[in-house]
Structures are given as C-alpha cells and as structure tokens.
Amino acid sequence: MILVIDVGNTNITFGVFDGEELMTSFRMMSKTAHTSDEYGAQLLNMLGMNGVSKDKIEGVMIASVVPQVMHALVNAIVKYIGKKPYIVGPGIKTGIKVTIDNPKEVGPDLIVDSVAAYEIYGGPVLVVDFGTATTYVPINEKGEFYAGVVSPGIRISAKALWEGTAKLPEIEIKKPESILARETISCMQAGLIYGQIGQTEYIINEIKKASNCPEMKVVATGGLGRLIANETDTIDIYDPTLTLKGLQILYNKNRKNKPQNKEFDDTNQPE
Numbered sequence: 342m343i344l345v346i347d348v349g350n351t352n353i354t355f356g357v358f359d360g361e362e363l364m365t366s367f368r369m370m371s372k373t374a375h376t377s378d379e380y381g382a383q384l385l386n387m388l389g390m391n392g393v394s395k396d397k398i399e400g401v402m403i404a405s406v407v408p409q410v411m412h413a414l415v416n417a418i419v420k421y422i423g424k425k426p427y428i429v430g431p432g433i434k435t436g437i438k439v440t441i442d443n444p445k446e447v448g449p450d451l452i453v454d455s456v457a458a459y460e461i462y463g464g465p466v467l468v469v470d471f472g473t474a475t476t477y478v479p480i481n482e483k484g485e486f487y488a489g490v491v492s493p494g495i496r497i498s499a500k501a502l503w504e505g506t507a508k509l510p511e512i513e514i515k516k517p518e519s520i521l522a523r524e525t526i527s528c529m530q531a532g533l534i535y536g537q538i539g540q541t542e543y544i545i546n547e548i549k550k551a552s553n554c555p556e557m558k559v560v561a562t563g564g565l566g567r568l569i570a571n572e573t574d575t576i577d578i579y580d581p582t583l584t585l586k587g588l589q590i591l592y593n594k595n596r597k598n599k600p601q602n603k604e605f606d607d608t609n610q611p612e
Contacts, residue, residue, distance in 0.1 A: 342397045344422065345588035348405035348414070349450065350473040351496075351564075355384070356585035357393050363582055363589075365391040377413040381421030401426035402592040404449040404584070427595055429453060434594045436460070439486045447486070450584065451478050455486050457587030458560045462578065465554050467545060469576065470584075471563030473497060475537075479548055479557065488552075490544055495537050495565050502529060516568065538572050545575045 347354040356366040367387045401424045405411055418426050429449035437455050439447055455478055458468045464482040477490040503511045516534045517527040549557050561576045562583035570579035
C-alpha cells in the first residue's frame with residue numbers, strides 16, 4: 342500500500358492506494374499548526390478508522406504548497422509510519438516537461454495534477470483545479486506544461502465579500518434556485534456561482550483559442566469543482582481524486598530512482 346499526501350492551503354488530504362485502487366481518503370486542516378507527534382497520532386488514528394494498518398504502508402509521496410507544515414509532517418511520517426517520504430520538487434521524475442519562463446515557480450500541486458491528467462486522459466488536456474485558488478494548466482500532446490492561469494477561488498471570493506463589506510453576511514456556497522435572486526443571500530450566491538461559471542467558460546475558451554486547440558480535453562478537480570462542472574459543457578470530466586492519483590503515479594515513477602538534488606537526499610528515498 343502507498344500513502345499519498347496533498348498539503349493544500351486549506352486542507353491536508355491523505356489517500357491510501359492498494360495497487361491502482363484508491364482504498365480510502367481523509368482530511369485534516371492545514372491552517373492549524375501541529376507538532377510531529379500530533380500529526381502522527383491523528384494520522385495513525387485516521388488510518389485505523391479506515392481499516393489501514395501502518396505496517397502495510399510500503400512508501401509515502403507528498404506534495405505541498407505550505408512549506409511551514411513540512412518539517413513536522415515529514416518527521417511524523419518517519420517516526421510513526423517508519424518511511425522516509427518522497428517530496429514533489431527538484432529531482433523528482435515526472436514525465437512532464439515544464440516550458441514556462443521560470444519552471445521553479447510552478448507549484449507542486451500543479452505538477453501533480455498535470456501528471457495525472459496527461460497519464461490518465463492523454464494530451465492535449467487542460468486541467469482546472471477548483472481549490473483555494475482556481476488554476477488552469479494546459480498540457481500539449483508532447484506532455485509539455487507550457488502556460489497557466491491563476492484566479493481567486495470561490496471561497497476566497499466569498500470571504501472577500503463578507504469580510505470586505507459591512508452588511509453582507511457569511512453564506513453557504515451553493516447555486517441559488519435562480520440567477521434572478523430576490524434577497525441578499527441568494528444574490529451573493531448567484532454572483533459567486535454564476536460568476537465562477539462565466540469565468541471558467543471564458544478562460545477555457547480563450548486557452549483553447551490561444552493554443553489553437555479547440556478539441557483540447559478539459560479535466561476539472563478540486564473541492565468545489567463538481568458544482569461548477571455540473572453547470573457547464575466546457576468541462577468534459579470531473580475527477581475529484583485527480584491529485585491523489587497523480588501522487589500515486591509519481592511514486593511509481595520514482596520508487597526505483599533516488600533523486601539527484603541533495604536537498605531531498607534525506608527525505609525522498611523510502612526505506
């Protein structure tokens with residue numbers, strides 16, 4: 342079994358694969374600071390609740406966009422799981438060629454999603470991840486990550502509304518019954534959801550046009566991705582576990598290859 346971990350700005354998502362099958366997944370908040378012992382105790386508890394023995398875990402793969410979490414989390418994995426994890430970063434074999442101006446600026450989450458989409462669905466493919474930020478990454482038929490778009494996520498936009506205005510309340514993020522809203526909460530919901538749908542469709546169409554690739558497949562993922570994917574024909578596939586699948590693919594690509602970058606010598610090679 343392989344343990345994969347996606348450290349995002351809002352949540353840490355854990356997944357356990359048995360071969361190609363995702364057996365289980367679970368989450369904890371990433372904004373709350375924990376010691377390595379706290380991470381370890383929570384992880385062992387959640388593994389146990391999901392019927393997974395730590396002794397069956399053969400290796401660990403982590404992608405993180407929250408550097409301050411990593412020291413405690415990696416130490417927890419080593420101490421409580423007994424494995425030294427691979428970490429997505431320099432020295433990791435991906436099969437994707439990043440051709441933007443500064444490849445080092447690309448977040449590990451974008452790399453993982455790109456690998457998963459290209460390996461599973463083929464190229465050309467456009468990955469749309471509805472996370473804390475909404476990201477758009479096109480991959481061509483040669484497996485090249487050649488551009489990207491980053492926009493505020495739905496939750497960030499909602500938070501800006503109720504924190505930046507005196508009279509607008511905190512609301513549930515859902516599609517209202519009609520865009521012709523008649524009271525404050527549904528007015529806000531209409532603006533957030535229909536605004537995101539419109540933005541999504543426009544950006545997807547412009548990326549296809551600029552790439553001269555009208556038939557590019559579009560794969561969406563992320564927490565609120567289903568809500569948007571259900572409302573637009575521009576998204577072909579919604580895959581909620583795309584990132585976890587990408588981490589599993591990357592583990593398989595790297596388990597026999599020790600990363601060359603010394604920064605990862607002590608943390609990337611499973612025992």
